[in-house]
Amino acid sequence: MNLTIVGVGLISGSFSLALKDRGWVKNVIGVSRTEGSLKKALELGLIDEALPLEEAVKKSDLIYVAIPVDVTVPVMRKIMDLVNGKQIVADAGSTKSVLCEALADHPMRRRFVATHPMWGTEYSGPEAAVHDAFAGRSCVICEKEKSDKDAVETMENIYRELGMHLVYMDAAAHDTHAAYVSHISHITSFALANTVLEKEKEEDAIFELAGGGFESTVRLAKSSPAMWAPIFMQNKENVLDVLNEHISQLRKFKSCLEKENYEYLVELMENANKIRRIIK
Amino acid sequence: MNLTIVGVGLISGSFSLALKDRGWVKNVIGVSRTEGSLKKALELGLIDEALPLEEAVKKSDLIYVAIPVDVTVPVMRKIMDLVNGKQIVADAGSTKSVLCEALADHPMRRRFVATHPMWGTEYSGPEAAVHDAFAGRSCVICEKEKSDKDAVETMENIYRELGMHLVYMDAAAHDTHAAYVSHISHITSFALANTVLEKEKEEDAIFELAGGGFESTVRLAKSSPAMWAPIFMQNKENVLDVLNEHISQLRKFKSCLEKENYEYLVELMENANKIRRIIK
Numbered sequence: 001m002n003l004t005i006v007g008v009g010l011i012s013g014s015f016s017l018a019l020k021d022r023g024w025v026k027n028v029i030g031v032s033r034t035e036g037s038l039k040k041a042l043e044l045g046l047i048d049e050a051l052p053l054e055e056a057v058k059k060s061d062l063i064y065v066a067i068p069v070d071v072t073v074p075v076m077r078k079i080m081d082l083v084n085g086k087q088i089v090a091d092a093g094s095t096k097s098v099l100c101e102a103l104a105d106h107p108m109r110r111r112f113v114a115t116h117p118m119w120g121t122e123y124s125g126p127e128a129a130v131h132d133a134f135a136g137r138s139c140v141i142c143e144k145e146k147s148d149k150d151a152v153e154t155m156e157n158i159y160r161e162l163g164m165h166l167v168y169m170d171a172a173a174h175d176t177h178a179a180y181v182s183h184i185s186h187i188t189s190f191a192l193a194n195t196v197l198e199k200e201k202e203e204d205a206i207f208e209l210a211g212g213g214f215e216s217t218v219r220l221a222k223s224s225p226a227m228w229a230p231i232f233m234q235n236k237e238n239v240l241d242v243l244n245e246h247i248s249q250l251r252k253f254k255s256c257l258e259k260e261n262y263e264y265l266v267e268l269m270e271n272a273n274k275i276r277r278i279i280k
Numbered sequence: 281m282n283l284t285i286v287g288v289g290l291i292s293g294s295f296s297l298a299l300k301d302r303g304w305v306k307n308v309i310g311v312s313r314t315e316g317s318l319k320k321a322l323e324l325g326l327i328d329e330a331l332p333l334e335e336a337v338k339k340s341d342l343i344y345v346a347i348p349v350d351v352t353v354p355v356m357r358k359i360m361d362l363v364n365g366k367q368i369v370a371d372a373g374s375t376k377s378v379l380c381e382a383l384a385d386h387p388m389r390r391r392f393v394a395t396h397p398m399w400g401t402e403y404s405g406p407e408a409a410v411h412d413a414f415a416g417r418s419c420v421i422c423e424k425e426k427s428d429k430d431a432v433e434t435m436e437n438i439y440r441e442l443g444m445h446l447v448y449m450d451a452a453a454h455d456t457h458a459a460y461v462s463h464i465s466h467i468t469s470f471a472l473a474n475t476v477l478e479k480e481k482e483e484d485a486i487f488e489l490a491g492g493g494f495e496s497t498v499r500l501a502k503s504s505p506a507m508w509a510p511i512f513m514q515n516k517e518n519v520l521d522v523l524n525e526h527i528s529q530l531r532k533f534k535s536c537l538e539k540e541n542y543e544y545l546v547e548l549m550e551n552a553n554k555i556r557r558i559i560k
Contacts (some may be wrong), residue, residue, distance in 0.1 A: 014419050140489070192465070193527045195460075206460060214462060220496070245475045253467050265512065268451075
């Protein structure tokens, strides 16, 4: 199979490594706007060749797109205009509604598979790509019925072999759930980092004291703004819904402390403990 | 050295195991209000004997107290009334001002060392105790000058041998910093869990989708209310300060999304990225 990755960063780079490691692809083509990233991706062995988009698509059986979601639609339209009825196009974006709507009427829509492998780290760029990514996590496939069967099966087989658990939903449901299980976590982390940086002027003290709890809640604040700002914007309605609820939940804690309402404070925390049902 | 641990949970149990593993203590005495916990601690080898507080203190060189901070003061006063000029008493509590003030005028104050090993997990009770805890984390020692030199040195040596990095500050500074690097992380996690549990009625979807980012930000929501509610209450002023700032930081994200102010959104996230300086 000939693979092109569009974007040569954390997700596409790790995807390429996973397929190379299994011997499924040999010559991987990389497409990127950024010369430096292509050079790095070649050095790191994520890709074997860098080509302009048009040439790359012509040579490929599978075109895997993992770029910031604000540029995904125009790039994807270009790709879809180029592919024939045997090629497969898949994306890995964190939002699905905007893209699926944009491609809904494209004559080659059935060659496109909308996927979201729910794996990532707070790092980005070619250097962030790792071997053995994806395993043990979920991968959402949206609008399965709008893609050709062979295209969906190819993507299902790849993700399944990488150790992912497949979940099917429509694009709107994906975006709602993603706001809860991913987007809000990133916003709280960014905001928590800003809280600490704003108020805690003695950075040496944080540096010396910050332990596991702080690190795990603030880790995502290291994530790339170029990648995440477009996600929040595209999923604005859902993210605002969750964010409003989150602020109101924080206000309950605030009110408990102000009023020294110990019983209600414990009640709030006991309720939060129910998350044990969901994350082990 | 004869050791008594008061409380037989995550911290004291792990402390006992660490000292046993190094051969520094043989017969460890456990004190607890809860019969079931003592039984479990005996079974797990965290302690070798369970005794009432008074008997335990009499037999010990070091009394190590790790119980919820709302009961620490009365228990600690009892212990301090019992000790002689050679015994050492140390606590491991997450707040320091209230305890240090309560013991300030005690005739045996110099035998007490106020410590806070900044290590923990979201689990509690004897079953949560682990080998090789504490290593690589910071341990705060407060009001060093108010303790006898030999008592401080003993605790310093123990924590240092466990691989901890020692940090010295007064109790008020500790409580301010702890609000930033620990307490707020717990509140945001509890509130995030409640947000998701409140709004996301399709728990199956979260269960299937929740990946690394969600888990790391919400993990602390599994923490014990009995342990954390008293911490938040005792450190109310500092926690409220940080919580108010955090809510106002979240509102900035909200306003960016509502007004579609992409540039300011990116600016907020770029600022948050500076946390890289602090956590690697």
